[in-house]
Amino acid sequence: MRKVSLNSLQTRIDTLRRRHRELDERISNAQSRTAPDFTEIKQLKQEKLGLRDAIRMTQTLLSRMHSKKAGHCWQTQFHSG
Template sequence: MTPRRISPQSLLSRMATLRRRHQNIDALITTEHQRPMPDMAVLKRLKQERLGLKDAIHVTRLMLARCTPDTVRTG
């Protein structure tokens, strides 16, 4: 079986999608915190999902660095 090749453009697109989802979850967490009686179960689920996205962003950044180590710098 040959290794699958992933284009840098697809990794950049994935990173943008992950970051957008991370921002959306941040907004949901803020909204939930502002409620008079925040639902702690909802907050816990959202925070776990946000952490998973953060990990996925990190892995995608590492994959991108391996594809194009000298040309791509992401923040």
């Protein structure tokens, strides 16, 4: 099993968001062409939706890990007293 840190998850979210913005720009450029390639646009939009889902899943995991870490810190402080 691989350990994942809060920082690595945040870095992943930042990377996914950057790629999402880049795809948004590519979609805009493709749509503004004189003769847009609708197959390409559809593929780009599907990829963008996949990135959105990956961002949400990673944010959920980050939130859960952050909550567990906060709970662990609280328990450690509570029990050490």
